[in-house]
Amino acid sequence: MQPFRYHVFACAQQKPDGIPCCHACGSEATINALRHEVGARGLGDQVLITQCGSIGLCENGPNLVVYPDGVWYSGVRPEDAGEIVESHFHNGIPVARLARQDEAATRTEIITNRDRYLASVRAKEASGALPDEWNERMRAFQESRVILTALELDAFTAIGKGATASQAAERMGTDARATEMLLNALAAIGLVVKQDGVFRNGPVAAKNLSGDARLGLLHGAHLWETWSRLTALVRSGAGRLAELPAPQDWTEAFIAAMHRNASERAAAVVRAVDAASVRRMLDIGGGSGVYSIAFAQANPELRADILDLPQVGPIARRYIEAAGVGNQIQWRPGDLHTDTFGEGYDLVFLSAICHMLSEEENRDLFRRALAALAPGGRIVVQDFILDADKTGPKFAALFSLNMLVGTRAGASYSEPEYAAWLREAGFADVRRVRLPGPAHLMIANRR
Secondary structure, X not given: OOOOOEEEEEEOOOOOOXXXXXXXXXXXXXXHHHHHHHHHOOOXXXXXXXXXXXXXXXXXXXXXXXXXXXXXXXXXXXXXXXXXXXXXXXXXXXXXXXXXXXXXXXXXXXXXXXXXXXXXXXXXXXXXXXXXXXXXXXXXXXXXXXXXXXHHHOHHHHHOOOEOHHHHHHHHOOOHHHXXXXXXXHHHOOOEEEEOOEEEEOHHHHHHHOHHHHHXXXXXXXXXXXXXXXXXXXXXXXXXXXXXXXXXXXXXXXXXXXXXXXXXOHHHHHHHHOHHHOOEEEEEOOOOOHHHHHHHHHOOOOEEEEXXXXXXXXXXXXXHHHHOOOOOEEEEEOOOOOOOOOOOEEEEEEEOOHHHOOHHHHHHHXXXXXXXXXXXXXEEEEEOOEOOOOOOOHHHHHHHHHHHHHOOOOOOOEHHHHHHHHHHHOEEEEEEEOOOOOOEEEEEEEO
């Protein structure tokens, strides 16, 4: 079977510093250039490019293997991509200057590198050293902290279209020497580019990390502070969020982060729930109103009420008015812990709420939600739902710790727990709906 004219395996193996690999030779830029050239020449349906692990020619990367021709390329630079695509993929003529010609020598080099690698693995195991993968995970916080500090200082905006370290430091009000070290680290991890002492934002930083786009990411810096308490809270077993004063911009950053994340999946949620059958919707703890907005846009007849804390109101109204659905959505202040919710709703929607609450608080919340529904109405819970043994999915298991450090009694909960609480409250037809991404839905009907 040959579904594509050419299938390109491009090595993207990343190894620890000092060990030869294609990533260190610039394979990312080469692969991006190949994909760009393939698309530019209209060959996207004929050429499939697949990133792969090491193909054994580490000292001579970046490396590619092109099938069905069996052509092995080494030392491919971004500037070579156009020639390979035009000559080989379009005209069927391999680029001889980049192709390996000696089959026996290639085989010997691959086997030699493989044996050397296996010997190093055996030596590391014999020494008792921590495997590289886990050592890297333990130190992963360093890159994270570099990015978060850059966001807090608004370094990417300071860099703008280009700045020296001294210029950026002046704009940020920071120390010039320390700023240069920070910017060098950002260049090392690939977010900025440094040339002749001038730093410039890379594509991701320019689009996602500077200016207004930065706001929704600042919540990550706030999480750093709460996660730093994990050891103490595992010892004590109780979250103490109230003892930590929230940063002044915490609410704005949190709502912006939730809005950004939810905007990516709102359409899928609306399709799964079927907005056409909903006339009255209650969005409990609705934040920016992102889901109410999506439901309103999908059904002009729908009317939504959002209930959330008073300080959220001005923020939510900005998002609602910007979406042009202010006539369909009413925002009202309230406390989901204690309020009654009204009655006669077709849909009660709870997104990213239950993980903030204890088991008993969720039981109580579901009972009050049932009372707010018309007969035949539905409750939809969107959250990070654990498997029965609570060891997966990984995101949900880690998020449970996020609730340990960030709330008094919250956690990620399992599908059997949600199902039991909903039935106990009086719901029927309880079911789980799986969506792409880390969050799924629990849906149930009022009898």
